[in-house]
Amino acid sequence: MQPSASSRVRQFEDGEQFQLLVQSVVDYAIYMLDPEGFICNWNEGGRRIKGYEDEEIIGQHFSQFYVEEDRAAGAPEHGLRMARENGRYEKEGWRLRKSGERFWASVVIDPIWKDGELIGFAKVTRDITDRHLTALRLEEAQKALLQSKKIEAIGRLTLGLSHDFNNLLTVIVNSLDLITIHQKDPERVDRLVQGAQRAADRGMLLTRQLLTFARGQSLAPEIIDASKFVAGAKDLLTRSSGLDVHIEFSLADALPAIFVDTTQLEAALLNLVINSRDAFKESGTIRIGTGLIEERPADMEASAAQFVCISVSDDGPGMTDEVLQQAVQPFFTTKDVGRGSGLGLSQAHGFAAQSGGYLLIDTAVGRGTRVSLCFPTVEN
Ligand SMILES: Nc1ncnc2c1ncn2[C@@H]1O[C@H](COP(=O)(O)OP(=O)(O)OP(=O)(O)O)[C@@H](O)[C@H]1O
Ligand SMILES: [Mg+2]
Incomplete structure (x- = not known):
């Protein structure tokens, strides 16, 4: 029972x-x-x-x-x-x-x-020694993986940079050789000089990006008028955009002043122009504009009411959603080894945020890209 x-x-x-x-x-x-x-x-x-x-x-x-x-x-x-x-x-x-x-x-x-x-x-x-040791081993393996990933990333970066500098030096050396040969053809010499200058500018930007990355960004801001600043950088930006690219400026008058580090601003703008130029298959148009924005994006925490934006737009192929999601991540690049280190947008983004502003990317496949650097206006 x-x-x-x-x-x-x-x-x-x-x-x-x-x-x-x-x-x-x-x-x-x-x-x-x-x-x-x-x-x-x-x-x-x-x-x-x-x-x-x-x-x-x-x-x-x-x-x-x-x-x-x-x-x-x-x-x-x-x-x-x-x-x-x-x-x-x-x-x-x-x-x-x-x-x-x-x-x-x-x-x-x-x-x-x-x-x-x-x-x-x-x-x-x-x-539970076994479980504990397994967890420790897993942690060690993860650390080792991270370390080897870091080493791999540094290896990739070094390889990319060596190619980058090599390409730029080749352009400069070839241009100098050709200038020697074609001394009597001033038009040709002019084109060759411009090409060499472009390569040298790109090299300078690259070293600047690397230094900022290695040292962290420490800013030395000053009060400037964004339109006057862009006008002053016109030659550099035009030169960097390349021969087959048409570049237009539309700079607003009497903008309120902004407080930014001009070396960083120049590097950020140069990167945006080079990005647009690199995006074109052959030729295209780049528009650089300045303007005042009264409303900031909803997810921005900045306290300012007004922003001055400097934007670089192109009629290139635009970015896919996948590229857009990762574009500002350090070392993200879709360019071949030796053609980009993936630091440009990440630095522009960091620089804008550190200056109390923001970076905005507006892009669609087939419609082109507009990247804006926006900075809070200086209260009078
Ligand atoms: N105007 C643009 N049109 C299309 N794609 C772009 C544009 N600007 C940036 N991108 C995409 O975003 C990626 C990241 O840009 P970023 O400037 O950070 O790095 P990079 O140009 O590849 O390298 P670096 O600037 O360090 O030389 C580019 O590789 C490209 O895929
Ligand atoms: Mg770039």
Whole structure:
């Protein structure tokens, strides 16, 4: 006949039965401590995990399972106090077997109350060394992977830069050779000089980008008129846009002043123009404009009410969503090795944000791209 539910409970509550159950657990060390932390009783799991016989351990203080540094720091007492105050204490840490070997333990201590009086603690310890070591190994492997990725990235960057500088020097050297040959053809010489200057400008921008990246950006801002600044950089920007590219300027009059680092601004603008030029298959038009913006994008945290924007637009192929999402990330580039390091937009973005402004990219495949650098106006 099946025992009724209540008789089953009665059987289970029976001390001997319960003792049997606790004793048959071998994967967990379960032991009873008195209120001071002396061991009153433990199970087979305790013997197996810690390696002591009953007579060696009953009556001893449970702190002997702790490693020396934890004992010195008062960890055993702290565990009991926390369990008493909070109703439970859980922690992972190193513990000792009888042999002196360390194992990584998961420990739970529960206080046992009877009629409002603390009569001891139930302590359950599990040996989770394997899991812990696996987690440590995984962490190490992840660190190693990160390190090797860094080395790979530096390798790629160095390769790219060497190609970049090599290409630029080749252009300059070839131009000088051709100038020597065609000295009597002023038009040709003029074109060659421009080509060499463009290559040298690109080299300068690249070194500037690398220096900013290596040192972090420290700004030396000054008060300027954005339109006057762009007008002053016209020659440099036109030269960098290349021969087959048409470049137009539309600069607003009487703009409020902005407070920016002009070296960084020049580098950022140069990068935008070179980006547009690189995007064209053959030829195209670049428009550089300045203007006042009264409303900022909703997700901008900047406190200013008005921004002066300098924008570079092109009628090139535009960016896909995927490229747009990553465009401002450092080292993101879709260009071949030696044609781009992927630092341009990331720096322009960082520079705008550090100046209290923002960088905005408006692009669509087949429709072209407009990148705006917006800076807060200086209050008078
Ligand atoms: N005007 C643009 N039209 C189309 N794609 C663009 C344009 N500007 C930027 N991109 C895309 O964004 C990427 C990142 O641009 P970014 O200026 O940060 O780096 P880069 O030009 O590739 O290299 P670097 O500027 O360091 O020489 C480019 O590789 C390109 O794919
Ligand atoms: Mg670029």
